[in-house]
Amino acid sequence: MITTSNFAKSGKHPDAVAISYLRLAPPRWLLKAKDPELFDREYREQLDSLDAKQVAEDLDPDAILLCWESFNVRCHRRLVAELLEEKLGIVVPELGHDRRESVAFSEQPSKWDGEPKLPAEMPMLFWTAVV
DSSP states (O other), rough: OOEEEEHHHTTOOOOOOEETTTGGGHHHHHOOOOHHHHHHHHHHHHHSSSSSSHHHHOOTOOOEEEESSSSSSSSHHHHHOOOOOOHHOOOOBBTSOOOOGGOOGSSSSOOOGGOOOGGGSOOOOOOOOOO
């Protein structure tokens, strides 16, 4: 099962893959943008241009997609996970967490918004069971 995590927690795991893998990396200018709406719009457009099935095939089945942000802080690994879930009908949880604990990318606080909320303070905004 493909999962997500961050470098601090899983960077040395043998199945770890930096989110910069292949065409999943946002351009540098976008990573430096401090506008979450701009990031969301531009990165979604980039991901929509990819073949999700090919991306999944290029990854090890047990790949852990990594980037730097903490769990449930606006992070492109959650957006990639949501794309794979939507297009392939799979579940991509955060390593060590139940999928229901992940807040939707669009609802995650940005690192520029101040202190992130604790998961208990964040409403569960979605959960789609894959049948």
